[in-house]
Amino acid sequence: MINWKNLDELTSYGELRKTKPVDLARVMTGDQGAARVANYQIPMGAGLVYNFAAKAVDDDILAALEKLAGEAQLSEKFEDLYNGDVVNTGEKRLVLHHLTRGQLGKDVIADGVNKRAFYEEQQKRIADFAGQVHAGKIANGAGEKFTTVVQIGIGGSDLGPRAMYIALENWAKKTGNFKMEAKFISNVDPDDASAVLDAIDVAHALFILVSKSGTTLETLTNQSFVMDALKKRGLDPAKHMIAVTSETSPLAKSSDYLAAFFMDDYIGGRYSSTSAVGGAVLSLAFGPDVFARFLAGAHEEDVLAAGTDVRKNPAMMDALIGFYERSVLGYPATAVLPYSQALSRFPAHLQQLDMESNGKSVNRFGEPLSYVTGPVIFGEPGTNGQHSFYQLLHQGTDIVPLQFVGFRKSQLENDVVIQGSTSQQKLCANVAAQIVAFACGKQNENLNKNFKGGRPSSIIIGDQLTPESLGALLAHFENKVMFQGFLWNVNSFDQEGVQLGKVLAKAVLAHETDGALTAYSKLLGI
Structure with a gap:
């Protein structure tokens, strides 16, 4: 039986609070530090590895976290979620984004429909549509191919899909998978839509309107803005637009669109990149096969998240350590630092994913909480961030835990040797240096030059950013946020x-x- 208890009702939480803090600078120095790097890591999906050697944990703390995971029933709650329990208590809804990329448990029947079959059907419809667009069978009013796709949406209809597109754009160009350029209009500020429309060939553009309800004010305003621009150019908007919406929305059967693809209330916007919300734009931009590879990487990571052994479950371990930093050590924020320019918008997506999910002060039953919940999330790609906010991270009065992401190879692999090393080697050298600098610090009698160290970080490492590894990375953070919501007993889905x-x-x-x-x-x- 599942028990949804507040954190302060769990015996293991009290025991965790009594564990002895770790002197991170000491344990990360010398041979001891090298041993931690080798031992404190967990394989992830798509060849990624989650390494938490530079986190302020030891075997005693990890054992206490494992006990907490058991008492909080993290595995059982995830199992209930993917088997179709009503986990979104605020809106009395199922939570089914995992089903968009594979089957973890039993069939989920909702509204008389097999939901996995429903999501697969939408993916197939999108794939067929994208194939016809790429072949020129679906074309503009003059019978000419569409060359650009523009997504109109806000929040989860923009942040995740935009981050995923940017992450794979250069990879697709390098590997011959680039089909169409994608642009995004989200802000109701008219300067946003105007800038996009001025930068594209509107006559050869296909627009995707994304709104689950069909009533989102910002999105409908931008749709009208775009339709007006099309009409002024003598173009029929109905031949340039498709919709991603729910089957019950006013957009579903409208003659204003070439086609409509469907999502449902069981997938929140910030969890929708693997649904039709991300599927339409990514399939048009890169082809359905690339989108399928992205889904496969996400599912591979979901399978690991469903495991019951914390030491083999990267998302659960990441969640538990992040929880320890927030709820025991009291750190207020987390910085996400991808050392990959392709992931330049990934921190922005994680801001919404984490802060919209776990930024709550009441529990899942609407009762006030007596403890802190989700941290502030921010970040920029390295090495840009090093020349921006790293000063505060190294020597500021608050300790901010760090989550690095790095890859051994660049996406384009057209690097050159400069001063004895490639640009990618220089990038990776910066990652390694920052992890150790944050953890170990450097003593100096001049306090202005003194680094106390003790600044914890983890790193997710991969060989190269591909559709599979991007999917695994996305699913890792989605599952991490979910597990932390379970720990804080908040509803992460409204x-x-x-x-x-x-x-x-x-x-x-x-x-x-x-x-x-x-x-x-x-x-x-x-």
């Missing part, structure tokens, strides 16, 4: 905090305001 601003914005536009809201509206010229 986002009530997003709604209030939307409601008030509608009131402003309808001029149904008073007080400060009216004053700010006048100040902004509304």
Whole structure:
């Protein structure tokens, strides 16, 4: 039987708090540090490895975390989730994004439909559509091929798919898998849509409108903006647009679209990159086979996350250590630092994934919590971040745990030797140096030059960023966030905090305001 208990009701949490803190600078020095690098790691999907040697944990703390994972029933709760239990208590919904990329447990029947079969059907429909677009069988009004695809969406309809596209764009060009350029319009700021429209050949552009409900204000506003631009160029918008929406939305059977592909309420926006939300744009940009490889990598990582042995479950171990840093050591933030330019927008996606999921102050039953929950997430690709906010990370008053991502090879592999080493070797050297510098520090009598060390980090290492490794990386963080939500006993799958601003914005536009809201509206010229 599953017991959803608050953290402070778990005996093992009290025991964890009594464990002796680790002197990270000491254990990461010399042979002891080298031994940790070899031993404190777990294989991930698609050839990736999660290495947590530079985290402030030891065997005693790991044993306490394992005990906590058992008492908190992390494996059992995940099993209930992928078998179709109503885990999203706030909205009384199933949580099924894992089913978009494979079957982990039993068949899930919802609304009289086998959901795995439903998601596979949508993927096949998208693949068939993309194939016809690439072959020129589906073309613009003049019978000419589409050369650009533009996704119109916001939040999870933008951040994840955009990050995934950017991650694979150069790889696809290098490997002959690049079919169409993709652009994204998300912000309701008209400068966003205008900039995209000015940068593309609109007559050869195919637009994807993404809105589950078909009523998202920002997305519909941008759709109207795009439709107006098409009409001004003498083009029929209905021959340039497709929709990704729910079967019950007003967009589902509209004549305004060439086709509609479906998602459902069981997949939250921030978890939707492996659904039709990401599938349509990625299949058009790179081809359905590349999208299938991306899904395969995600499923491989999901299978590991479903394992019950914490020492062989990278997402669960990452979640437990991150939980320890937040809830026991009291660190308020986590920096995500990918040493790969292709992952330049990945931290932005993780900001939404983590902070929208676990930024809660009540438990899954709506009761106030007496302890902290999710951390602040931020990040930039290395080495750019080193010349930006690393000063605070090295010598600031707060300790900020770090999550590095690095690859042995670049995607393009067209490197050159400069001063005895390649650019990729220089990049990797920076990763290694930063991990040790953060952990061990460097003593100096001049306090301005003194580095205390003790700054914990982990690294996910792979050979190269490919569709499979990208899928595994995405699924790893999705599952990490899920496990941490279980530990804090929050509902990681609703986002009530997003709604209030939307409601008030509608009131402003309808001029149904008073007080400060009216004053700010006048100040902004509304």
